[in-house]
Amino acid sequence: xxxxxxxxxxxxEIVALEGASFxxxxxxxxxxxxxxxxxxxxxxxxxxxEYLPTTGEIKVGEHDLTEMKKKDIPKLRxxxxxxxxxFKLLTDRTVLENVALALRVLGKGEEEINxxxxxxxxxxxxxxxxxxxxxxxxxxELQRAGLARAVIGQPDIIIxxxxxxxxxLATAWQIIRLLQKVNKMGKTVIMATHNFEIVNSMKERxxxxxxxxxISDKKKGKYKVR
Amino acid sequence: xxxxxxxxWTHIRRTPYQSLAAVLIMTLTFFVITAFxxxxxxxxxxxxxxxxxxxxxxxxxxxxxxxQIDLLKAKLAExxxxxxxxxxxxxxxxxxxxxxNKDDPLLLEMVTANILPASLEVSTTNITYLGEIAxxxxxxxxxxxxxxxxxVVEALHKWTTNIRRIGAVLAIVFSSAALLTILVIIGMKVxxxxxxxxxxxxxxxxxxxxxxxxxxxxxxxxxxxxxxxxGICYLFLLYATPFLVGxxxxxxxxxxxxxxxxxxLGGEILLGIFIGILGSFIAVRRYLE
Numbered sequence: 001x002x003x004x005x006x007x008x009x010x011x012x013e014i015v016a017l018e019g020a021s022f023x024x025x026x027x028x029x030x031x032x033x034x035x036x037x038x039x040x041x042x043x044x045x046x047x048x049x050e051y052l053p054t055t056g057e058i059k060v061g062e063h064d065l066t067e068m069k070k071k072d073i074p075k076l077r078x079x080x081x082x083x084x085x086x087f088k089l090l091t092d093r094t095v096l097e098n099v100a101l102a103l104r105v106l107g108k109g110e111e112e113i114n115x116x117x118x119x120x121x122x123x124x125x126x127x128x129x130x131x132x133x134x135x136x137x138x139x140x141e142l143q144r145a146g147l148a149r150a151v152i153g154q155p156d157i158i159i160x161x162x163x164x165x166x167x168x169l170a171t172a173w174q175i176i177r178l179l180q181k182v183n184k185m186g187k188t189v190i191m192a193t194h195n196f197e198i199v200n201s202m203k204e205r206x207x208x209x210x211x212x213x214x215i216s217d218k219k220k221g222k223y224k225v226r
Numbered sequence: 227x228x229x230x231x232x233x234x235w236t237h238i239r240r241t242p243y244q245s246l247a248a249v250l251i252m253t254l255t256f257f258v259i260t261a262f263x264x265x266x267x268x269x270x271x272x273x274x275x276x277x278x279x280x281x282x283x284x285x286x287x288x289x290x291x292x293x294q295i296d297l298l299k300a301k302l303a304e305x306x307x308x309x310x311x312x313x314x315x316x317x318x319x320x321x322x323x324x325x326x327n328k329d330d331p332l333l334l335e336m337v338t339a340n341i342l343p344a345s346l347e348v349s350t351t352n353i354t355y356l357g358e359i360a361x362x363x364x365x366x367x368x369x370x371x372x373x374x375x376x377x378v379v380e381a382l383h384k385w386t387t388n389i390r391r392i393g394a395v396l397a398i399v400f401s402s403a404a405l406l407t408i409l410v411i412i413g414m415k416v417x418x419x420x421x422x423x424x425x426x427x428x429x430x431x432x433x434x435x436x437x438x439x440x441x442x443x444x445x446x447x448x449x450x451x452x453x454x455x456x457g458i459c460y461l462f463l464l465y466a467t468p469f470l471v472g473x474x475x476x477x478x479x480x481x482x483x484x485x486x487x488x489x490x491l492g493g494e495i496l497l498g499i500f501i502g503i504l505g506s507f508i509a510v511r512r513y514l515e
């Protein structure tokens with residue numbers, strides 16, 4: 001479970017998020033939406049404990065992020081898979097090595113890595129691209145590799161920060177379908193996006209932000225773009 | 227571990243000039259340290275050799291009796307400052323003289339036991355007692371002349387101390403320079419891999435996991451530098467041994483025992499590992515913060 005309680009994040013005089021309160025239950029698929037500068041990425045970074053809130057409390061599972069010590073941050077992040085808009089794949093490593101890195105971080109041995117990688121690459125449809133470098137992949141393939149890296153460690157939470165931002169619509173839908181598939185596997189999926197078309201079509205829960213304020217929190221199927 | 231070593235090797239290979247610079251600085255550092263270690267050990271061995279030689283020699287007049295000499299030996303022993311007291315009779319003195327001049331028949335013909343004085347050779351437990359022992363001998367009736375090599379031993383003592391001091395200062399200066407070099411080079415490498423470090427952090431890598439390849443890289447430079455410098459010094463020493471043996475005739479300093487050289491290598495590898503770890507640790511910490 002993820003719980004924001006009156007969370008405010010300021011950068012000097014700039015208020016990136018103001019008094020946001022919401023709860024996300026295990027297994028939910030939640031969109032965080034709003035225009036650029038609304039505070040979507042701030043929420044993602046707060047969940048990942050890249051930022052500390054200026055005021056308020058954040059809880060992720062059993063972790064109280066406001067009280068958390070620096071040395072415990074890796075433990076938190078190992079239970080959160082992240083998909084980035086700009087993919088954030090290591091350019092000097094192959095798809096296989098990029099995905100394997102997530103398992104190495106968890107301390108898994110070579111045998112387990114070799115067993116798990118083909119399964120996950122098949123799930124995201126990259127089994128034919130295993131030994132290619134990021135520079136040899138198309139945008140959709142890069143994002144699928146990023147998704148494979150995010151889910152291979154079996155985290156409870158998947159956060160996708162504008163995962164379709166650099167993709168054409170058809171490819172974006174492929175990624176959304178994959179995220180749905182992952183959600184059906186019991187994972188909590190949080191997707192930050194400003195693509196209202198996708199948000200409207202999905203009929204999932206939507207947390208809407210504007211200028212750092214949470215302006216609506218619509219349950220599954222209740223959201224309609226204004 | 228295999229993966230870690232592979233990543234470390236990739237880091238080294240991808241920036242060959244920086245890696246080469248790090249190895250060269252480490253080699254230079256350890257070359258200076260090895261050279262001064264060998265110099266200090268060698269001069270210490272020479273000093274020890276001279277310290278074990280008779281350091282004060284008293285020559286007796288012909289009429290001195292064995293009883294008087296025994297009394298003098300007892301008196302010297304009572305001071306507790308002597309290590310060895312050896313009586314050399316006229317006959318023994320002649321034998322020594324003959325041995326020393328065996329290749330010169332003319333000199334042998336001219337000398338008999340009668341013209342050589344009996345003597346007492348005394349070595350002290352500490353060089354600072356030499357003057358005191360020499361004074362006792364001088365005041366003894368029947369002692370014709372007292373000679374002692376205090377100046378030689380004192381000069382050697384000073385040299386050894388100075389070599390050690392200069393070596394220690396240079397070792398500290400060069401080690402600090404090596405540490406800074408490792409810090410700068412690893413720092414540059416971390417900067418080049420800033421994004422990788424960030425990504426690893428975001429997917430939950432611990433600080434240790436992120437640091438490990440950089441630490442191993444620092445260790446690599448330290449160990450390789452130590453080994454190369456040691457090898458160069460050892461080869462040079464082996465090459466120079468025949469010349470040095472001729473120069474230090476009679477002083478058993480060479481050849482340098484292999485165990486000693488291995489101990490030097492071991493110490494340098496440990497120092498290299500320490501410098502490598504410390505330099506990399508500080509360099510990576512800046513970026514992890």
